[in-house]
Amino acid sequence: MASSVRIGNGQGFWGDSVDAPIRLLRGGPIDYITMDYLAEVTMSIMQRQKVRNPERGYATDFVRFVDEVFPEVSERGIRIVANAGGVNTQACRDRVLDAARRHGVKDMKIGTVAGDDILNRLQELRDAGEKFTNMETGEGLFDQEREILAANVYMPTDGVVQALDQGAQIVITGRCTDPGLVLAPILHEFKWKGYDAVALGTIAGHILECGAQATGGNFTRWWEVPHMADIGYPIAEVSADGGVVITKHEGRGGLVTVDTVSEQLLYEMGNPTNYITPDCVVDFTSIQIAQDGPNRVRVSGVRGAAPTETLKVSISYLAGYKAVGQLVVSGPDAHAKAKLCAEIVWDRLKMAGVTFDQTHQEFLGVGVVHEGIVAAPEQPPEVVLRLAVKDSNRAKVDRFGKEIAPLVTSGPPGVTGFAGGRPKPQEIVAYWPALMGRDRVTPEVSVVEVGS
Amino acid sequence: MKRIVLAEIAHARSGDKGDGSNVGLIAYSSRGYEILCSEVTAERVKEHFSSICRGKVIRYEVPNLLALNFILHDSLGGGGTESVITDAQGKTHAQGMLQMEIDVPDDFESKRPAAVRGTMQV
Incomplete structure (x- = not known):
């Protein structure tokens, strides 16, 4: 077990810079690269693509990315976790395997995590008693006729952790939470136990999830941010003993200070004492952040509690x-x-x-x-x-x-x-957020070896 | 008392939260945080955003980050993908918040340069 790992997020949202993950990969030491490709509207676009062509329905940008970086990823042993699978993790995996073979990569394992797509299970779940009440309006999904385009569960992080545990160097998932992409490598590496630890990893993921917004992007005092054109994407340096430092590659633009990180901590925040993820509930009023050298911010003190009995569904x-x-x-x-x-x-x-x-x-x-x-x-x-x-x-x-x-x-x-x-x-x-019983879904984890 | 804009004592970030936005407002000092707590009430924020926010404003305190978090309900013209307004995600609400004027004691020294209020040279 490594004593510490560096996890960087190279893609903050669907449509983010295509060069950012490559710069993150080549700009300095890095162990994991996470990438978020799924906006709420993305899933419906991908479902449509899949209907037209059963081989589509995933983030094609991701396949182009791995195709470009395969030699380095293979040589440096960098692991990649991306929710690029959309509604067709298997097709995405197959194209990544094709690319790996083209590059002559051997002995690499590729994992997929699915099970989040419940579009074809809605009737079955309805029969089982799920109402999918809209969390904002209180309306029932089945109260009137609707043309439903996609339905995906925000899955707990376990599936991705299992894929990493089974040796997958690249993990392609469907819908999971954005912080979960970062939490999974942490749990895989250090086997942290207890909800405070899970909450700490979740907060690291929350800070990283919007890419450059943690490193000076969208920062109030924009005039203080050096060389924004080459803004470094955020990296969480996580050590086995529970230390978390947010930083970026040396020599890149951007700024990591208590101020840039605090702004990102509050981004899209609701009730700060009750931040709910499928993995835990975090109390943001417990978080301590402190400057730990230039462009280094230490995060500590995070308190968490057990997750709720329900999972969020994005319809x-x-x-x-x-x-x-x-x-x-x-x-x-x-x-x-x-x-x-x-x-x-x-x-x-x-x-x-x-x-x-x-x-x-x-x-x-x-x-x-x-x-x-x-x-x-x-x-x-x-x-x-x-x-x-x-x-x-x-x-x-x-x-x-x-x-x-x-x-x-x-x-x-x-x-x-x-x-x-x-x-x-x-x-x-239109977006319909709802809740569903946690026990209705199980992650479908598969790990295959290139060449097999 | 003297009148200043919030940008002189705090920084902020905003984004979407369902059909509303959230604005995280962070003080530069503990004293600044106390002033935020007493001056920047949910009512004042609702009034400041009266042309933008059609619903309720909720305020949460996050003292460990010297921050207040505001939820501006019904402020995105219908929310996320359905809205046709320019700022359908509330991305600019933080910058709007920082232009709010508040009263502070005369001896309160603002930490930030005047650059906070549109004095940047092109």
């Missing part, structure tokens, strides 16, 4: 269509002209007999995101007019998209910036 369903279009309106009188443009669009659509479930207009540049907080400038040099509609009827949303460009020639002067074609209707994938 998504089709909730109609939306489209967003925008134009730039120059001054003088940019705001007044932009308001007229908006009126014209709505009037023309009304004249064409088209109305919507919901319309929305914004005048970016005169105080939208901080409406009511910051006074609007009297004469902004330009304003971005942003119009949006929502409706259950796709054709109506499509019709809206045709009404933006004509303004350039048939509205007030100085209207420009119409680029990228007509706004297209996009599906609205």
Whole structure:
């Protein structure tokens, strides 16, 4: 057993920098790289892909990543834990195996952890008494007809730990918690017992889970962060005796201080004394953080308790269509002209007999995101007019998209910036958070060897 | 008493939490934290965000981090993927929070430079 390991997170969310994990891998000593590919909406996209092609439904970016780094990963013995499996961990694993063979890699084990995808089990679970009550609205999932696109359980970390215990150098999972990607290697390495220890590992994962947000990204005093272009992604240095230090590779940009780490600790926080994961419940009011040298922050004192009897389920369903279009309106009188443009669009659509479930207009540049907080400038040099509609009827949303460009020639002067074609209707994938009995799912762990 | 903006005594980060946002507000000193606790009430935050937050504001105290955590219910135009507003994830709410004005004792020395309030040169 190593006395300490360095775990870095190279991918904070679906759509994060494609170069970040490579820089993390090549930028210095590292034992584990974790990667998060699954946003709430991602699962529904992947289910769709899988329906069209049974060989799809996972994060293809991940396969490209491992293909690029296989020689180093193999040589340096770096282990990778990624939730790249989406709704098709096996297909993802098979493509990774293909890549490994192409690189002539031998003796490497690849693990998969599934069991989180309950889309095809919803009826069975309903019959067993699960109501999937919406945690925010209190509605029952089955109260009305819905086109459900995906349903995945946030799985406890055990499955990933088992795969690592069985020697997998790369572990591909479906839905698990973001902090769990970091917690799993810690539990595998050190076999920590007790909920305080599990909570400490969870907090390390929580700090790392949004990538560069722990190392100076999105930091209030942005002007103090050196070389953001080459921002180092966060690394947790974890020792067997329970020490956790958050840091980054030396020589990279970014900043790891008590202030950058505190901001990330509070990110997406609800009730701080009751942070619930499938592995434990953490009390954030117990956490102590202290500077431990340049770009090193020590985390200690974390208290945890046993997890709840339920697991969180992330369900998504089709909730109609939306489209967003925008134009730039120059001054003088940019705001007044932009308001007229908006009126014209709505009037023309009304004249064409088209109305919507919901319309929305914004005048970016005169105080939208901080409406009511910051006074609007009297004469902004330009304003971005942003119009949006929502409706259950796709054709109506499509019709809206045709009404933006004509303004350039048939509205007030100085209207420009119409680029990228007509706004297209996009599906609205709505999110339905629910709880389900913990004992309804078991992780499906499989570990295979390259070449077998 | 003198009037300052929160950015002079605290830093912050925000993100989405269901159909609302959370704003973590962190003081630069213990004295600053006490001022936050007495001045930055849930009611004041609700008033500050009255054009943005349509629901309740809940405040939690996290004294070990010198922090307050605010939940701004119904502040994302319908939440996550359904919303069509520009800031559907509340990413900018922290920066909005730091512009709130509060009263502090005259002898309170703010720790941070005036750069906190839009004085950065391009």
